[in-house]
Amino acid sequence: MIVFLFISAGLFLGWSLGAKDAPNIFGTAVVTKMVNFRIVAIVSGIFVILGSLLQGGGGTETLQKLGSVDALGGAFTIALCAGLTVFFFTKYKLPSSGSQAIVGAIIGWCFFSNTVVNQATLGIIVVSWISAPVLAAIVAPLLYLLLRYFIRRSRLHIIKLDFYIRIVLVVVGAFAAYSLGANNIPNITAVFLSAFPEIQLNVGVASLNSTTLVFLFGGVSIAAGIYMYGRKAMGKVGVALVELTPESAIVVVFTQALMLFLFSSSALTHLLKSLGLPLLPLVPVSSSQAMFGAILGISLLKGVGEVKIKLIGNLLTGWILTPLAALITTFFSLFIVQNVFKIVVSGKLATADAAMLVSPIKDSVAINIPMNGNFTLLVIAFSLITSISLLVYLQLKKHQLHFRIQTEKSREESHYNEMQQALTDIEVKTVQLENSALSTRLQEKRNEVINYALNIGEQRKFLEMLARKIEDSLREEESEKRNEILKVTLTSLHQKMSFSHELDDLYLKAEKVHNDFPAKINEKFPDLTEQEKRLTILLRVGFSSKEISSIMNISPKSVEISRYRLRKKLEIDNKTNLTHFIKNI
Amino acid sequence: MIFKRANHSIELIENFLNAVDQSVLLFKEGVKYYLYNDSERFNANLESLAKLESDADSLRREIENTLYSQSLMPQLRSDILRLLEDFDKLIDLSKKNLFQFEVESPNIPGELNQDFVRLTQVSVSAAESVIPAARLYFRDPLGVKEQLHRVYFYEKETDLLADSLRRKIFREMPNLKLSEKFHLRYFSLHIEIISDQAEALADLLSIMAIKRTV
Numbered sequence: 143m144i145v146f147l148f149i150s151a152g153l154f155l156g157w158s159l160g161a162k163d164a165p166n167i168f169g170t171a172v173v174t175k176m177v178n179f180r181i182v183a184i185v186s187g188i189f190v191i192l193g194s195l196l197q198g199g200g201g202t203e204t205l206q207k208l209g210s211v212d213a214l215g216g217a218f219t220i221a222l223c224a225g226l227t228v229f230f231f232t233k234y235k236l237p238s239s240g241s242q243a244i245v246g247a248i249i250g251w252c253f254f255s256n257t258v259v260n261q262a263t264l265g266i267i268v269v270s271w272i273s274a275p276v277l278a279a280i281v282a283p284l285l286y287l288l289l290r291y292f293i294r295r296s297r298l299h300i301i302k303l304d305f306y307i308r309i310v311l312v313v314v315g316a317f318a319a320y321s322l323g324a325n326n327i328p329n330i331t332a333v334f335l336s337a338f339p340e341i342q343l344n345v346g347v348a349s350l351n352s353t354t355l356v357f358l359f360g361g362v363s364i365a366a367g368i369y370m371y372g373r374k375a376m377g378k379v380g381v382a383l384v385e386l387t388p389e390s391a392i393v394v395v396f397t398q399a400l401m402l403f404l405f406s407s408s409a410l411t412h413l414l415k416s417l418g419l420p421l422l423p424l425v426p427v428s429s430s431q432a433m434f435g436a437i438l439g440i441s442l443l444k445g446v447g448e449v450k451i452k453l454i455g456n457l458l459t460g461w462i463l464t465p466l467a468a469l470i471t472t473f474f475s476l477f478i479v480q481n482v483f484k485i486v487v488s489g490k491l492a493t494a495d496a497a498m499l500v501s502p503i504k505d506s507v508a509i510n511i512p513m514n515g516n517f518t519l520l521v522i523a524f525s526l527i528t529s530i531s532l533l534v535y536l537q538l539k540k541h542q543l544h545f546r547i548q549t550e551k552s553r554e555e556s557h558y559n560e561m562q563q564a565l566t567d568i569e570v571k572t573v574q575l576e577n578s579a580l581s582t583r584l585q586e587k588r589n590e591v592i593n594y595a596l597n598i599g600e601q602r603k604f605l606e607m608l609a610r611k612i613e614d615s616l617r618e619e620e621s622e623k624r625n626e627i628l629k630v631t632l633t634s635l636h637q638k639m640s641f642s643h644e645l646d647d648l649y650l651k652a653e654k655v656h657n658d659f660p661a662k663i664n665e666k667f668p669d670l671t672e673q674e675k676r677l678t679i680l681l682r683v684g685f686s687s688k689e690i691s692s693i694m695n696i697s698p699k700s701v702e703i704s705r706y707r708l709r710k711k712l713e714i715d716n717k718t719n720l721t722h723f724i725k726n727i
Numbered sequence: 728m729i730f731k732r733a734n735h736s737i738e739l740i741e742n743f744l745n746a747v748d749q750s751v752l753l754f755k756e757g758v759k760y761y762l763y764n765d766s767e768r769f770n771a772n773l774e775s776l777a778k779l780e781s782d783a784d785s786l787r788r789e790i791e792n793t794l795y796s797q798s799l800m801p802q803l804r805s806d807i808l809r810l811l812e813d814f815d816k817l818i819d820l821s822k823k824n825l826f827q828f829e830v831e832s833p834n835i836p837g838e839l840n841q842d843f844v845r846l847t848q849v850s851v852s853a854a855e856s857v858i859p860a861a862r863l864y865f866r867d868p869l870g871v872k873e874q875l876h877r878v879y880f881y882e883k884e885t886d887l888l889a890d891s892l893r894r895k896i897f898r899e900m901p902n903l904k905l906s907e908k909f910h911l912r913y914f915s916l917h918i919e920i921i922s923d924q925a926e927a928l929a930d931l932l933s934i935m936a937i938k939r940t941v
Contacts (some may be wrong), residue, residue, distance in 0.1 A: 176801060300807075300865045300939075301733045301740075304800045387939065388802070554876070561880040568852070572845045579763055 151218045153363040155225035156330040159240040160367020162232045166429045167318040171311040186319035187365030193323025194361035200408045200424030205332035207263045209252040216487035217334045220247040223472040238464045239428030244329040246465030250472030255488035266423045274401045274427040275435025282397040282436035283443040307388045314396045321402035328426045330360035398432035739790045746783040747814045754821035755851040761828045762840045780822045824917040842892045853881035853922035871936035878929040885922040
């Protein structure tokens with residue numbers, strides 16, 4: 143029972159870790175409301191536990207090598223102090239890291255218990271802390287360029303892209319949760335593993351030993367932290383990520399997950415070893431700092447002006463302040479725990495002072511991490527190369543900016559010319575339009591003049607013919623023949639009065655003005671006679687009955703009868719106005 | 728299944744932008760018909776524009792409902808809806824201004840026809856150029872800026888043409904009454920406002936495109 147009481151501090155540390163790192167996994171997805179928090183909590187919970195069980199071993203060994211805590215009381219104090227440091231840092235929005243807090247606390251314990259800190263391991267750990275964000279700053283822009291290239295090439299509609307981004311955010315978040323479990327679980331388990339009593343628990347088909355149980359408890363505590371405090375923490379800490387676009391957020395989350403995965407994968411270490419390449423140490427690194435590295439890398443890519451000094455400040459504060467705070471807190475807490483509560487915090491001290499309670503000490507686990515002496519040199523060289531590359535990149539960026547400005551200028555000039563061309567086209571079109579309107583009007587006027595001329599000529603001929611006939615009749619002596627000539631003359635006069643030509647012209651002109659009206663009439667009312675069709679045209683043009691009677695050379699009464707017949711054929715009721723009806727056809 | 732909804736939303740937005748495109752086109756043709764006294768076609772354009780405006784309103788409402796009910800693009804949603812509302816204003820302006828021609832029947836002297844046609848064409852060109860930019864925003868936000876150059880250019884040209892037209896009306900046409908000059912000035916403003924609205928849309932689009940690319 144007392145063992146579980148001691149372990150509660152480890153669970154608290156796990157809880158704090160989960161709460162602090164939840165925004166790094168799904169911050170953007172939840173705060174931007176792209177993914178539901180409940181889904182996020184369940185997915186990340188499952189993957190954190192999976193990661194800690196499947197891949198949590200490597201980093202644990204490194205931390206044990208740093209300082210093998212051999213008493214449960216000491217492990218309790220270390221975990222509690224590291225947990226409190228992370229919790230208060232998170233609460234007061236200060237950048238913190240579980241990995242750095244636990245290392246600081248272990249060093250605090252080493253100072254207190256007069257245990258020598260393994261400097262080679264400490265060197266590897268510190269170099270890894272620096273390498274993780276630096277590597278993230280290099281990888282993230284490359285991934286970002288790749289993602290942007292694919293998005294641009296795909297030319298996906300924003301709505302479809304939104305669907306894909308939701309899916310990818312969940313997948314990447316799950317990977318980040320798995321890596322967090324795999325990489326950060328040693329922070330919780332390392333101090334307890336050597337001080338934890340041997341237990342064998344049979345649960346149905348599976349058999350759990352103490353190591354698996356510790357990893358399981360650790361994983362569950364991180365998952366609980368995500369579920370219980372994650373939403374609140376996302377509101378507070380997720381802001382840095384929210385400012386990013388979902389595309390950048392995917393890259394940032396994926397890069398930090400990749401860093402955590404690389405620094406915790408035994409399989410990768412074996413692979414690199416078999417290929418004869420430099421090895422990556424299995425060290426718990428800070429997910430927040432890997433994330434900051436990734437954001438910094440992307441900011442640099444987008445433009446030097448966008449580099450946020452605050453981010454670099456955050457990174458440095460996290461590196462220095464967190465382990466220091468954890469170290470001091472642990473040192474004084476151990477003093478209180480040992481002297482006030484009389485609890486053994488170190489096996490070494492207990493042997494010397496004949497302690498009340500000494501926990502069983504396990505043999506130190508053999509460290510499998512190859513401690514290559516050249517590794518530190520390699521990393522320093524790597525950091526130098528990175529810095530030089532960064533400087534060269536900035537210089538190139540400056541040149542590129544200058545070149546871009548020049549290109550932009552020439553493009554603007556070509557745009558201007560293009561616009562001028564377009565404007566001239568519009569000008570030409572306007573003139574053409576005006577010309578065509580004028581030429582139509584000119585043609586109409588010309589036709590009218592020709593018609594008048596023809597008409598005058600025809601009228602003249604007719605009048606001449608009339609004069610001849612009258613002269614003939616006057617010359618005729620026989621009254622019968624004279625009457626005959628006069629009758630014929632009168633008939634032709636009547637015929638002329640019917641204005642057949644002029645009427646045809648009139649109808650043609652009316653048809654021209656009212657475009658497709660005759661076609662519509664023919665289509666809708668095929669039974670109308672020619673006379674009735676003419677009547678409809680005259681009514682549409684707007685002539686009164688009196689005017690129609692004189693044009694058609696019939697009496698006004700006949701016009702009224704024709705209108706009546708037309709109404710019947712068009713099936714119009716008494717309330718509807720005939721002219722109005724025809725105008726609306 | 729998921730993409731069926733997405734495709735429907737995309738189709739709605741495309742239809743809405745088509746309606747905007749058609750409305751400015753109807754406005755342009757409508758003004759020409761008015762200037763060249765083709766009352767039948769002018770009235771037909773007026774009717775089509777009124778129908779288009781009501782269709783576009785219902786389309787916009789449907790898009791709004793879809794985006795909110797399916798919680799699509801929570802970060803960009805408000806911007807996109809504002810953009811669609813501003814496009815809707817463009818349709819409203821086209822309809823309202825063409826109706827002004829019908830209601831007030833301004834007496835436009837024949838010698839100003841060419842100026843009015845040119846002003847309408849350039850002003851509508853600004854609006855026509857902002858539509859492809861909006862389409863690009865949805866698929867390729869980096870290409871938006873390039874497209875917006877045209878809008879700003881046409882808007883500037885519209886301002887110049889409108890000023891020169893008003894100068895001509897007030898300084899070179901002593902035969903017109905002052906009331907007639909005022910009337911013509913209002914109609915030049917009615918046409919000019921189409922390009923102003925296009926410029927406002929271009930400003931909004933350029934900010935939206937930057938937001939998407941940052």
